[in-house]
Amino acid sequence: MFMPCLFNRERREKTAEVDRFLSVLKLNSGYLFPGSVYEIELKQQERLRKPDELPTEQDVVTLHEITVQHLQSLTTDCGLWTAM
Numbered sequence: 001m002f003m004p005c006l007f008n009r010e011r012r013e014k015t016a017e018v019d020r021f022l023s024v025l026k027l028n029s030g031y032l033f034p035g036s037v038y039e040i041e042l043k044q045q046e047r048l049r050k051p052d053e054l055p056t057e058q059d060v061v062t063l064h065e066i067t068v069q070h071l072q073s074l075t076t077d078c079g080l081w082t083a084m
Contacts, residue, residue, distance in 0.1 A: 030037055055063075 025032075
């Protein structure tokens, strides 16, 4: 009957020690592993930018031409309204 209580107390102490270690590690991780933190953040930023999924230059030029033509057609239609 005394042993389970002792086991629980030892387990709580070990758990508390692990928690303290993890909190200290979390506070000092930037100081202890500055290169690793930088590398991880850089990889995340590269993944978020998704450079492989950008449209081709020709697609951008085509979209620009279509947009300009559409805007020109809209502005020439407005000329009819101002003539009235």
